[in-house]
Amino acid sequence: MDDDSRQSPETAERLVGQSSAEAFLATAWSSGKLAHGWLLTGSEGIGKATLAYRFAKAILATAGTHDPRGADLPGLDMPASLPEIDINHPVARLIVAHAHPNLEVIRRSVHPKTGKMRSEITVDEVRKALKFLHNTAVDGGWRVVIVDPVDDMNRNAANALLKALEEPPKRCLFLLVNHVPGKVLPTIRSRCQVLQMPSLSEPDTREVVEAVAPATDPASIDGVIPLADGSPGRALALLDADAPGLDRQLAAIMQSAEAGGTAKALDLAEQVSRANATVAFRTTGQLLARRLMRHSKDAATAQARNAAARLWFELAERFRETENLNLDRRHAVMRACLDTREIVARRQ
Numbered sequence: 001m002d003d004d005s006r007q008s009p010e011t012a013e014r015l016v017g018q019s020s021a022e023a024f025l026a027t028a029w030s031s032g033k034l035a036h037g038w039l040l041t042g043s044e045g046i047g048k049a050t051l052a053y054r055f056a057k058a059i060l061a062t063a064g065t066h067d068p069r070g071a072d073l074p075g076l077d078m079p080a081s082l083p084e085i086d087i088n089h090p091v092a093r094l095i096v097a098h099a100h101p102n103l104e105v106i107r108r109s110v111h112p113k114t115g116k117m118r119s120e121i122t123v124d125e126v127r128k129a130l131k132f133l134h135n136t137a138v139d140g141g142w143r144v145v146i147v148d149p150v151d152d153m154n155r156n157a158a159n160a161l162l163k164a165l166e167e168p169p170k171r172c173l174f175l176l177v178n179h180v181p182g183k184v185l186p187t188i189r190s191r192c193q194v195l196q197m198p199s200l201s202e203p204d205t206r207e208v209v210e211a212v213a214p215a216t217d218p219a220s221i222d223g224v225i226p227l228a229d230g231s232p233g234r235a236l237a238l239l240d241a242d243a244p245g246l247d248r249q250l251a252a253i254m255q256s257a258e259a260g261g262t263a264k265a266l267d268l269a270e271q272v273s274r275a276n277a278t279v280a281f282r283t284t285g286q287l288l289a290r291r292l293m294r295h296s297k298d299a300a301t302a303q304a305r306n307a308a309a310r311l312w313f314e315l316a317e318r319f320r321e322t323e324n325l326n327l328d329r330r331h332a333v334m335r336a337c338l339d340t341r342e343i344v345a346r347r348q
Contacts, residue, residue, distance in 0.1 A: 009049035017204035035193035036168040041178040042197035045233015052175040058082040061091040063141030123156035150176040151183040165191040199230025208232035241283040265337035273329035285319035
């Protein structure tokens with residue numbers, strides 16, 4: 001269920017489950033202690049980019065009335081949240097149209113020759129984006145740079161960003177979205193205020209999913225919420241991949257006799273190995289890992305527990321290598337299903 005009308009971080013009107021992170025930013029902004037660089041870190045799909053855009057809207061929409069350095073805020077109490085900027089506000093509309101002169105967003109782009117999305121953010125893209133820092137802000141206010149995510153930068157691109165962070169222009173704010181802490185250069189991390197954002201509770205995850213995809217069958221949402229690990233973005237990806245349907249197919253494989261299970265595993269492997277089924281391929285690996293995790297916890301003997309745990313970790317590496325090295329996905333899924341079935345069938 002892929003819906004192009006879904007909300008994006010630019011258009012989201014609410015940020016659910018991240019009130020503490022938002023209050024931290026709002027307090028820093030109002031106290032005159034705002035760092036010029038912020039690393040918003042946490043699991044993918046929990047609202048980091050949404051918070052970055054909310055902060056950008058607040059700063060750009062209140063230019064001249066709010067000063068993040070505190071100069072125009074005498075006696076202001078520390079706020080619990082950022083000011084709400086209506087979606088029809090001129091600044092919000094410019095941001096949604098990717099046309100605000102004081103906001104630059106750095107992210108992967110489409111290669112002009114191949115027409116495909118680049119696999120990384122290149123140094124040329126970073127240098128081109130950062131040229132606007134040499135100009136004065138249109139209204140004399142602030143300039144904001146959002147990198148979404150900083151994880152996608154290659155080494156040269158990261159070094160180009162680092163130079164800007166080391167010598168930031170006045171009244172410039174960098175908001176770096178980060179899914180995997182280990183993918184950020186230590187030198188970039190050291191020049192930013194790190195804001196760790198938590199995964200959401202299951203009720204908050206459900207609230208976001210229902211708001212973003214209101215036409216979704218509630219039973220399907222029930223099926224993905226426990227698999228989403230507190231990430232609405234992951235829940236939506238699981239819905240797109242029909243994770244509940246994939247899990248039912250895996251259950252049938254595990255419960256079938258050997259010949260029937262092999263045939264069902266082959267059908268599933270064919271289904272999730274097509275060129276346009278990458279999310280389904282990844283989801284199958286994650287669902288198998290989840291089954292092995294449960295089996296390891298519930299196993300009656302140490303031998304059974306260790307066997308399930310070994311295969312659990314091994315499958316993660318198999319699926320990662322298959323995708324990264326462009327190996328045979330059908331073979332990987334088929335083997336993973338049968339190996340998992342063998343472990344589960346022992347029922348020790």
